[in-house]
Amino acid sequence: DGGITQSPKYLFRKEGQNVTLSCEQNLNHDAMYWYRQDPGQGLRLIYYSQIVNDFQKGDIAEGYSVSREKKESFPLTVTSAQKNPTAFYLCASSIDGNYNEQFFGPGTRLTVL
Amino acid sequence: SQQGEEDPQALSIQEGENATMNCSYKTSINNLQWYRQNSGRGLVHLILIRSNEREKHSGRLRVTLDTSKKSSSLLITASRAADTASYFCATWDTGRRALTFGSGTRLQVQP
Numbered sequence: 001d002g003g004i005t006q007s008p009k010y011l012f013r014k015e016g017q018n019v020t021l022s023c024e025q026n027l028n029h030d031a032m033y034w035y036r037q038d039p040g041q042g043l044r045l046i047y048y049s050q051i052v053n054d055f056q057k058g059d060i061a062e063g064y065s066v067s068r069e070k071k072e073s074f075p076l077t078v079t080s081a082q083k084n085p086t087a088f089y090l091c092a093s094s095i096d097g098n099y100n101e102q103f104f105g106p107g108t109r110l111t112v113l
Numbered sequence: 114s115q116q117g118e119e120d121p122q123a124l125s126i127q128e129g130e131n132a133t134m135n136c137s138y139k140t141s142i143n144n145l146q147w148y149r150q151n152s153g154r155g156l157v158h159l160i161l162i163r164s165n166e167r168e169k170h171s172g173r174l175r176v177t178l179d180t181s182k183k184s185s186s187l188l189i190t191a192s193r194a195a196d197t198a199s200y201f202c203a204t205w206d207t208g209r210r211a212l213t214f215g216s217g218t219r220l221q222v223q224p
Contacts, residue, residue: 033211042201043201044214058211090155099143101158101161102158104156106155109153
């Protein structure tokens with residue numbers, strides 16, 4: 001069953017804590033992306049990776065970090081430096097970084113307590 | 114940055130009617146894509162139109178692209194209650210290696 005998965009579905013964080021959101025794909029895609037979505041808004045790009053061991057900052061990278069050690073995995077860490085982390089986080093992948101459609105995971109809803 | 118702006122922000126129609134959503138963007142693009150999002154879910158790709166194409170069809174969907182006006186429209190014909198969702202346009206800007214999404218149109222189809 002091919003696809004892109006995210007875990008957990010819901011995540012609660014205390015102020016000052018770092019949390020890591022998981023994103024895994026078995027589509028053999030080279031490119032992976034992280035977006036943030038606030039209520040009633042569109043998606044904003046946090047980080048993206050076009051190939052293993054390489055990634056670039058998106059439009060709102062401050063307070064976030066990523067790694068891309070394996071082709072199928074692109075975890076996102078929300079650090080304590082992110083002052084307003086409550087949002088819906090979406091991971092996506094595409095076959096490569098060349099203007100193709102993106103496939104999205106189901107999302108993780110992060111709430112800061 | 115949010116390049117695309119959808120219009121209207123919200124649309125409510127009756128089942129069987131057509132729904133039209135518009136998207137405007139600011140820079141040169143390689144292609145424009147439309148995605149659908151059901152409440153609380155991930156996005157699903159609907160259709161991609163390249164910058165050298167003017168119109169594209171997929172089932173009940175019709176997309177147009179006018180690069181001179183930097184605008185696109187998505188038409189859903191004979192809408193169904195199951196079409197209720199948010200619809201986003203997204204552009205692949207030339208020189209930028211990621212999609213830029215608009216703010217979306219929330220479509221409500223009344224049965």
